[in-house]
Amino acid sequence: xxxxxxxxxxxxxxxxxxxxxxxxxxxxxxxxxxxxxxxxxxxxxxxxxxxxxxxxxxxxxxxxxxxxxxxxxxxxxxxxxxxxxxxxxxxxxxxxxxxxxxxxxxxxxxxxxxxxxxxxxxxxxxxxxxxxxxxxxxxxxxxxxxxxxxxxxxxxxxxxxxxxxxxxxxxxxxxxxxxxxxxxxxxxxxxxxxxxxxxxxxxxxxxxxxxxxxxxxxxxxxxxxxxxxxxxxxxxxxxxxxxxxxxxxxxxxxxxxxxxxxxxxxxxxxxxxxxxxxxxxxxxxxxxxxxxxxxxxxxxxxxxxxxxxxxxxxxxxxxxxxxxxxxxxxxxxxxxxxxxxxxxxxxxxxxxxxxxxxxxxxxxxxxxxxxxxxxxxxxxxxxxxxxxxxxxxxxxxxxxxxxxxxxxxxxxxxxxxxxxxxxxxxxxxxxxxxxxxxxxxxxxxxxxxxxxxxxxxxxxxxxxxxxxxxxxxxxxxxxxxxxxxxxxxxxxxxxxxxxxxxxxxxxxxxxxxxxxxxxxxxxxxxxxxxxxxxxxxxxxxxxxxxxxxxxxxxxxxxxxxxxxxxxxxxxxxxxxxxxxxxxxxxxx
Numbered sequence: 001x002x003x004x005x006x007x008x009x010x011x012x013x014x015x016x017x018x019x020x021x022x023x024x025x026x027x028x029x030x031x032x033x034x035x036x037x038x039x040x041x042x043x044x045x046x047x048x049x050x051x052x053x054x055x056x057x058x059x060x061x062x063x064x065x066x067x068x069x070x071x072x073x074x075x076x077x078x079x080x081x082x083x084x085x086x087x088x089x090x091x092x093x094x095x096x097x098x099x100x101x102x103x104x105x106x107x108x109x110x111x112x113x114x115x116x117x118x119x120x121x122x123x124x125x126x127x128x129x130x131x132x133x134x135x136x137x138x139x140x141x142x143x144x145x146x147x148x149x150x151x152x153x154x155x156x157x158x159x160x161x162x163x164x165x166x167x168x169x170x171x172x173x174x175x176x177x178x179x180x181x182x183x184x185x186x187x188x189x190x191x192x193x194x195x196x197x198x199x200x201x202x203x204x205x206x207x208x209x210x211x212x213x214x215x216x217x218x219x220x221x222x223x224x225x226x227x228x229x230x231x232x233x234x235x236x237x238x239x240x241x242x243x244x245x246x247x248x249x250x251x252x253x254x255x256x257x258x259x260x261x262x263x264x265x266x267x268x269x270x271x272x273x274x275x276x277x278x279x280x281x282x283x284x285x286x287x288x289x290x291x292x293x294x295x296x297x298x299x300x301x302x303x304x305x306x307x308x309x310x311x312x313x314x315x316x317x318x319x320x321x322x323x324x325x326x327x328x329x330x331x332x333x334x335x336x337x338x339x340x341x342x343x344x345x346x347x348x349x350x351x352x353x354x355x356x357x358x359x360x361x362x363x364x365x366x367x368x369x370x371x372x373x374x375x376x377x378x379x380x381x382x383x384x385x386x387x388x389x390x391x392x393x394x395x396x397x398x399x400x401x402x403x404x405x406x407x408x409x410x411x412x413x414x415x416x417x418x419x420x421x422x423x424x425x426x427x428x429x430x431x432x433x434x435x436x437x438x439x440x441x442x443x444x445x446x447x448x449x450x451x452x453x454x455x456x457x458x459x460x461x462x463x464x465x466x467x468x469x470x471x472x473x474x475x476x477x478x479x480x481x482x483x484x485x486x487x488x489x490x491x492x493x494x495x496x497x498x499x500x501x502x503x504x505x506x507x508x509x510x511x512x513x514x515x516x517x518x519x520x521x522x523x524x525x526x527x528x529x530x531x532x533x534x535x536x537x538x539x540x541x542x543x544x545x546x547x548x549x550x551x552x553x554x555x556x557x558x559x560x561x562x563x564x565x566x567x568x569x570x571x572x573x574x575x576x577x578x579x580x581x582x583x584x585x586x587x588x
Contacts, residue, residue, distance in 0.1 A: 079097075109133060200260055214253065271304065273293055339355055396562050409443055411445050443473050459490055
């Protein structure tokens with residue numbers, strides 16, 4: 001030993017090394033990752049406790065064995081050859097593979113292999129560090145599933161459906177099958193949620209999804225697009241008649257009664273059909289075509305199912321443009337209220353005016369209410385717009401009153417969506433309080449179809465509004481439900497004869513009979529009657545003689561801006577020619 005080297009220093013160095021080795025041993029033993037050390041021939045020389053936990057093999061069982069005891073059989077010889085080539089040539093390999101535990105369970109692991117070099121710089125051992133990523137894979141699989149499937153029904157969502165549809169279109173273009181899309185939604189589904197709760201609505205959607213799926217063949221695909229909308233992809237059909245038959249079968253299944261929460265629901269659906277390639281060259285255009293076809297039903301232009309036709313594309317584009325601009329129309333101040341008088345037959349005065357919505361879009365120009373009101377109802381913008389109309393009309397009445405105009409009542413049209421929301425009575429009360437007008441100066445106009453969407457629910461709201469002192473008018477009478485039983489259930493004050501009957505008075509005896517019957521019915525129920533759409537002197541004379549209380553139409557005035565109403569009311573001073581003392585039958 002060199003006489004200049006202190007033996008104590010050597011002792012300290014050994015103790016330090018032993019301490020370091022102990023620390024590293026504790027670190028390795030405490031790792032969650034498995035570690036295995038092999039010789040260059042692959043023989044296992046050592047492993048840590050995490051190796052035992054993950055693989056199920058004890059250290060004593062694997063010493064002297066080859067790691068191939070863990071092989072799952074899922075990887076071929078090419079895979080392992082590439083692994084060993086990287087380890088030998090580059091000294092490392094990192095990747096994922098499947099291995100097998102002692103109990104036979106196959107699991108995924110993330111593995112890092114590295115060559116350990118000796119003092120001579122040559123590889124002497126191999127060390128592998130790995131972790132069980134089963135939970136990670138499960139989470140990823142769940143995420144992938146949720147990314148491509150509807151969580152409620154378990155069927156495909158829009159993303160997966162569009163991917164499958166694109167594949168079907170590619171196959172169809174290659175002569176391997178066909179591609180068609182059915183887009184449907186449930187009618188009045190929102191009422192189920194509102195009356196029975198969202199839980200019942202969800203169960204109903206699950207039932208409907210299963211019924212639709214039961215109508216489909218193996219290669220077809222079903223997806224839930226959102227809310228109550230479903231998509232069906234069909235790849236096996238002979239012609240459009242076969243598609244129509246399938247669509248009708250789906251509608252029939254939907255129409256079967258559904259027992260739910262102690263009640264029996266009767267549902268229906270609207271269904272649009274498009275076919276590749278004539279209706280769309282790709283998935284997006286094919287879906288748009290099916291939506292355009294379905295829209296014909298929802299806009300009252302077709303049957304329960306409808307095929308796409310070329311003209312629908314133009315209408316669909318216009319619909320989208322109108323909806324897009326309408327969403328901003330209120331904030332931009334583009335909506336206006338015009339007012340059309342109702343002329344009293346007895347004395348010729350104007351005591352009521354109807355508020356009529358008008359829209360002048362800087363992009364689309366003047367848009368007819370017949371066009372934008374259905375868009376507003378379909379998109380449910382009608383609730384927000386309806387609230388604005390109610391508030392604006394009542395404020396206008398207040399302004400007329402403050403400027404000295406004779407007392408006038410304003411009639412405001414209310415949509416089915418406003419009535420279905422359940423908050424209409426509260427909204428009416430709030431507006432009356434804010435504007436300070438007398439409740440008798442407000443009249444709510446409802447259609448038959450709006451009231452009959454949920455008759456009990458509607459009747460309660462109408463009764464509440466009536467108790468406030470607000471008049472209730474039934475608009476477009478005779479064009480909706482044939483049953484008259486609801487007339488005794490709703491707190492009505494007025495009936496409005498639809499313009500379609502007024503227009504036919506002079507040439508269609510049936511229109512005269514209907515008008516006479518309506519007037520007789522109204523008198524028996526104590527209701528006032530207004531005739532809409534009066535455009536000729538002949539119509540005025542016939543309606544006045546028959547006993548109409550008031551008349552409304554272009555014969556007297558078109559709808560006018562608020563500023564012009566004062567002059568219009570003064571124009572309709574009492575006149576002898578409007579006083580019709582004798583009531584006769586139109587058909588007499």
